Amino acid sequence: MIVVGSGLAGASASATLAELGYKVKCFCYQDSPRRAHSIAAQGGINAAKNYQNDGDSVHRLFYDTIKGGDFRAREANVHRLAEISRNIIDQCVAQGVPFAREYSGYLTNRSFGGAQVSRTFYARGQTGQQLLLGAYQALSRQIGLGNVQMFPRTEFQDLVLVDGHAKGVIMRHVTTGELSRHSADAVILATGGYCPVFYLSTNAVGCNVTATYRAHKKGATFANPCYTQIHPTCIPVSGDHQSKLTLMSESLRNDGRVWVPKQKGDQRKPWDIPEAERDYFLERKYPSFGNLAPRDIASRAAKEACDAGLGVGPTGYGVFLDFADSIQRMGEHSVKEK
Ligand SMILES: Cc1cc2nc3c(=O)[nH]c(=O)nc-3n(C[C@H](O)[C@H](O)[C@H](O)COP(=O)(O)OP(=O)(O)OC[C@H]3O[C@@H](n4cnc5c(N)ncnc54)[C@H](O)[C@@H]3O)c2cc1C
Structure with a gap:
């Protein structure tokens, strides 16, 4: 074989x-x-x-x-x-x-x-x-x-x-x-x-599909090339020095709450934004799954928020993942360890 x-x-x-x-x-x-x-x-x-x-x-x-x-x-x-x-x-x-x-x-x-x-x-x-x-x-x-x-x-x-x-x-x-x-x-x-066919990704540039493509050219069936996972805890691109993106562990997503400010262009620090002015959009849109909605659904919702001008951070391609509740529950040390 x-x-x-x-x-x-x-x-x-x-x-x-x-x-x-x-x-x-x-x-x-x-x-x-x-x-x-x-x-x-x-x-x-x-x-x-x-x-x-x-x-x-x-x-x-x-x-x-x-x-x-x-x-x-x-x-x-x-x-x-x-x-x-x-x-x-x-x-x-x-x-x-x-x-x-x-x-x-x-x-x-x-x-x-x-x-x-x-x-x-x-x-x-x-x-x-x-x-x-x-x-x-x-x-x-x-x-x-x-x-x-x-x-x-x-x-x-x-x-x-x-x-x-x-x-x-x-x-x-x-x-x-x-x-x-x-x-x-x-x-x-x-x-x-x-x-990497999508340029920047959490895979290395060596993951380049050539073997699959060569087999496909010889007649092997190849399905759903569009369906690449877009992970919601990928850290947004920070500059043109990057050849690869970094992923935060999914284990952090299950402890955090995802939100964006309700007001466009809100430059306040997250801790200065009161609860009433935050949109916990995953909890709002998907009440039964909340922050643990499937990855493609969570990523799409984050992209919609960024496209609507609500994204945070220097690029506007980020959303907040808030650990305040889990720090209360488990202590700062446990969250830091993850
Ligand atoms: C950052 C990150 C986090 C992830 N987290 C999870 C997770 O928590 N849970 C989960 O289930 N999945 C996760 N995944 C997905 C999972 O890691 C992959 O789906 C899985 O490891 C792929 O295994 P593989 O053996 O198919 O491929 P790989 O580990 O990429 O191995 C490919 C092999 O093929 C060889 N190869 C490739 N092209 C050629 C060529 N042309 N000629 C010769 N050899 C070649 C390489 O040398 C390598 O040995 C994650 C992926 C990433 C990138």
């Missing part, structure tokens, strides 16, 4: 296939699988374990995910994801991922946007990094056993088709330029996202 990509998708696919007895060749363009962009994921991973006993179920996770994807995701795949979400957590724990736990030792959860239950498993604000280290360990074990051959610093150039089926790849070494060809019974592309 050929697996192009060794992020969370590619590393776990390679390790699992090898466990099943397949011989795998795995490729990535970074110098190590540990540098895949999955490392940037912060907030956590959803699973319908219902540990909080708050009415969660596979169907509810399925429904929330379909809704969070603006009803455009493929339902069969989302249902499968919801079904196996519980096993994924168990697999990650077995791989040594240090998910946050209650004082008693049980795995704990936090709330995420788009859900009215608490089902997100997390490792502080570095869940992706910890998951990637777990997947990398499983991959390394299979490399050590001789079941996976790892090819870092190689870039996918082309897909080789035999009778219309993907049976091989052409790769180029990124430092020597050497081309190589590899054949297999099947090819898995796990080459990640491509947000």
